[in-house]
Amino acid sequence: MTGRLAFVESPVQLLNVLEWAHADALGRPRPLATVPPQPARGGTVADGPREDGTPAGGAAHHTAPGDRATADGAPGDRSPAAPAAPAAWDSDLADPAPRPPSLAHAGLHVVVLAPTDPMSRGQLRRMAQLARDEGVTVTWQDARQGRGAVVRTLGELAGPLRAAERVIVGDPFSRYVQLLLTLYGPRRVTVVDDGTATMEYAAQLARGERLVRWHRRGSLGPRELALAPVTSLARRKLAPGRHRTVEIFTSLPVEAPPGTTVTANDFAWTRAAFGPPRLTRGADLVGTSLVETGVVDPDEYLRAVTVLARTHGATRYFAHRRESTDKLHRVATETGLEVVRPDLPLELIARRGPIGRTVVSFPSTVVHTLPLALAGTGVKVAVCEIAPEWIRRTASPRARGFLAGVAGSATLTERLEFG
Structure with missing residues (x-):
């Protein structure tokens, strides 16, 4: 075996x-x-190659508008992601927890x-x-x-x-x-x-x-x-x-x-292995691939991102790995946000920090996972529901109800009224 x-x-x-x-x-x-x-009804391969020069960890990779990723993504290191704005930290968090046992x-x-x-x-x-x-x-x-x-x-x-x-x-x-x-x-x-x-x-x-x-x-x-x-x-x-x-x-x-x-x-390994993070005094936005999957209209999405950034004082936009380069270019040029392409899942990037005191996301997994990964850090995670007029006519009929369920069942997040 x-x-x-x-x-x-x-x-x-x-x-x-x-x-x-x-x-x-x-x-x-x-x-x-x-x-x-319930009763039925009716009836050893060697380790794969490592990328030369790829370090053990990764860091959020900040990209200029229009930059394209190379072969297997940008190199990273174990240092925290650089802040989008001049340093403004709150450093009164506890010391990192002991490393978890080896697996x-x-x-x-x-x-x-x-x-x-x-x-x-x-x-x-x-x-x-x-x-x-x-x-x-x-x-x-x-x-x-x-x-x-x-x-x-x-x-x-x-x-x-x-x-x-x-x-x-x-x-x-x-x-x-x-x-x-x-x-x-x-x-x-x-x-x-x-x-x-x-x-x-x-x-x-x-x-x-x-x-x-x-x-x-x-x-x-x-x-x-x-x-x-x-x-x-x-x-x-x-x-x-x-x-x-x-x-x-x-x-x-x-x-x-x-x-x-x-x-x-409950993300016990993530919390034991990384952090707690330093916190910025601003907010961060989390991107989604709902445009790329054909669910949300791209113009409505950009308008929503612009309003959310202005309302919450956000300076950074953490891109989903499946977001297109063209859309991210629009995010950067039309909203003024710094687009960050994380080198690791957002739960790890956020846990290592720095991260905003408020993280705003559209309905996605992170509205459930980030509160667990960031438990005890003081970070507030907020979810902005998808308005009916944002959904494309060609989207699946299940899309609206499913997204509403994702947002409504996120009991550890704050619900935002869009406007």
């Missing part, structure tokens, strides 16, 4: 795998909820199914190095580059997948993960957060529906139809059954589907 095998495709997924391993090593906290199963004996092997976009690859490189520093085995798979990459990756991972006693996945909607799970149905499955997709996964699992991302619209296209058999089989292997247990490890408000266990992620 190779122990625990994790498949990740984003920096946040890898962070949450480390949080899961940390909680498991210390003795898992009591599950939030466990629902009994070297967690029996964890993380496989990075590397994406193609440069910003995601850059953040994943740095998260992979942080994981290695914690004693975790990490394999880097360029699973999407070159002809034959899919077949080669499936062949290399079939053995470790069959030998794993637990499989941890960060994105149950990933076609790559679904294809891998058709090779072997693990007896124990853990799903960790990959943004708000976890909420939709749990809801669809409870309703017995096919796995479809919440922002997808309309009927199945040719690609989805071709992969429908894989998706159907993967759904069964991501669901609890007679010979399979399923755990959802999450910081989001998720009700346990029948037969699953939901365990709380």
Whole structure:
């Protein structure tokens, strides 16, 4: 047995795998909820390559308007991100907590199914190095580059997948993960957060529906139809059954589907490993990829960012890794905000600091995760709901209700009235 095998495709997924391993090593906290199963209706790869010169950690990377990311993102270091305005700190916070214990004996092997976009690859490189520093085995798979990459990756991972006693996945909607799970149905499955997709996964699992991302619209296209058999089989292997247990490890408000266990992620590893941060006296804004996913109108989004920055005295805009360069250029030139492209997930950047005393975000995972990662620091996290007129007519009919649910269920944040 190779122990625990994790498949990740984003920096946040890898962070949450480390949080899961940390909680498991210390003795898992009591599950939030466990629902009994209901009767059915009707029936060792070597470590991957390291980027030359890539340090163990990363820092927020400040970019001038229009700058483009290079190959795998910009280099970083362990120093805190530079402030956008002249130094204005409040330094009355407690000393950093002791380092958490190493995860070297967690029996964890993380496989990075590397994406193609440069910003995601850059953040994943740095998260992979942080994981290695914690004693975790990490394999880097360029699973999407070159002809034959899919077949080669499936062949290399079939053995470790069959030998794993637990499989941890960060994105149950990933076609790559679904294809891998058709090779072997693990007896124990853990799903960790990959943004708000976890909420939709749990809801669809409870309703017995096919796995479809919440922002997808309309009927199945040719690609989805071709992969429908894989998706159907993967759904069964991501669901609890007679010979399979399923755990959802999450910081989001998720009700346990029948037969699953939901365990709380309180970002204990992040809080033990980093910070507490120094605080600026201003505010920071958190960007979102809702424009890129076709949910929000770009002009309405820019108008909202401008109003929020002026109202709250914000000077920095932390970009989502999937935001387009053109949109970020508009943010910088039309709002005057300094655009910051983080080299690590925002939870780590914020915990290391410096960070504003107020962090303003649109509905996204961070309105749930940042209050946990920044607990005890005095930082206030506020959420600005998406106005109906911002949503594009071509967006999924579920978009408005889903985003309202993300904001409304964030009990540790302050709600903002837009105007």
